Amino acid sequence: MNLTAPESLIFWTTIIFIVFFLLLRKFAWKPILGAVKGREESINNALASAESARREMQNLTADNERILQEARLERDNMLKEAREMKDKMVADSKKEAQIQGERMIAQAKIAIEAEKNAAMAELKSQVSILSLNIAEKLLKDQLSNKEAQTKLIENMLGDVKLN
């Protein structure tokens, strides 16, 4: 094998390799590895943020479900309350109406009583006037007949008492 002089290749390999290494390290490996690492980090970040977004979405859905459930419950409660209120109001108004009616009836009764009393009084006064008139007429007619007169008065008064 023609290996020529060993020092030639050893010398040049050392020089070239070291220069090549230093140049590549500065101009190639640093930017390339940096870019690769940066991209990997950005991919990881993107994946992590996607995951967190997914989780948030899940939470949001759960929240929505919960809120919906709550709303449904509230609606049910409200409906129930409204129904109760309606029932109560109906009951109340019924009761009130009854009371009112009763009071009106009572008032009517009192009024009727009063009217009746008034009427009775009127009647009495009329009767008394009538009686007086009758008595007058009787007196005028039967003033001669004392017996008849007394009898008549007695009869009349008996009639009045019946009323």
Next chain:
Amino acid sequence: MVFSNKLVQFVLVALVVSIPYFGFANPDAKSVSVANEVIAENPTGAAQEKEEFSATKLINDHIGDSHEFHIADWNGHPITFYLPVILWTNNGLEIFSSEKFHHDNKAEHFVDQNGQKLVRYNEIIFYADKFEMLTQDQKDNGAFEFGARPLNFSITKNVFSMFMSAIVMFLIFLVVARSYKKNQLAPKGIAGFLEPLVTFVRDDIARPNIGEKKYAQYMPYLLTIFFFIWINNLIGLIPFFPFSSNLTGNIYFTFVLAFITFIVTTLSGNKEYWGHILTPPVPKALYPIMIPVEIIGMLTKPFALMIRLFANITAGHIIILSLISLIFIFETLAVSPISGAFVLFMLVLEMLVAALQAYIFTLLSALFIGQAVAEHDHH
């Protein structure tokens, strides 16, 4: 995941490594040589000569390094891309084109450079006068004869290839880095292709082996060795100029990478790592044995890295070239469909091995660093 990858890699490596070693244990002793009319340029400029085709020589020429980039032969003349030769001689720095050697590799052509005569023998440049004094054995293994040759810092074929790959890769990654600034969305185009690899290195190599706390600071190193080895492995598989160099199958190259991993590991070693090496949890009487063993253990890890990458890539190149050489050895076109099919198969397999070896080098580097920075609860 890691286990199954290791298993696949082990099987593949066992397959790839075991094939060539049967025939390649001693290439020089039994070189397959068949008379073949290869017209070669004679260094002295004389007439054409008949040269034997030697598969060993062809393979050795390819998997080794060279001072010039041979593109093709045209009418018997090689078309060559000459690379600069940079020498630290006794008289100081000398820079000249490798054209001056006129393709000579047998120390027959003298190059006179400022009064110093230089020769090239098997791609190693010597001082001409000192070269004469060497024995044949020393000449053949001249890479370490520092007394007889100048220090050589030439831009060889492998260095050229490495420069090219580093520049191209730097530009590609610069474009990728820019695209991230403009485009904050999912990556497109070349960034989309490379980003999975970057994240693979991060998530499957660095994180599990170094640990979540400290992996980030080693990421640039791991990414750099991963892509540097992978791309250079692939460049070695492309069979034409300006590619086809066997850079990652060169043991000096893998030595430097493994050495850097060793340095990184050693410098990041924490108290527990050193404590385990210098005061292992054994009776004190065993320290004279255990401490050297631990220190050898520190060295064998990067050594294994160096050998593994070198052997895998070189073996792949040798197999492919051996299969192609079969056509020339048998001197018949009838072999070419078979060897072509095998070469195609091997090339596809080598593309897998190219990625696997880059992965395994990076993985083991991360593992060693992880061992050095690990904080145990026990002990």
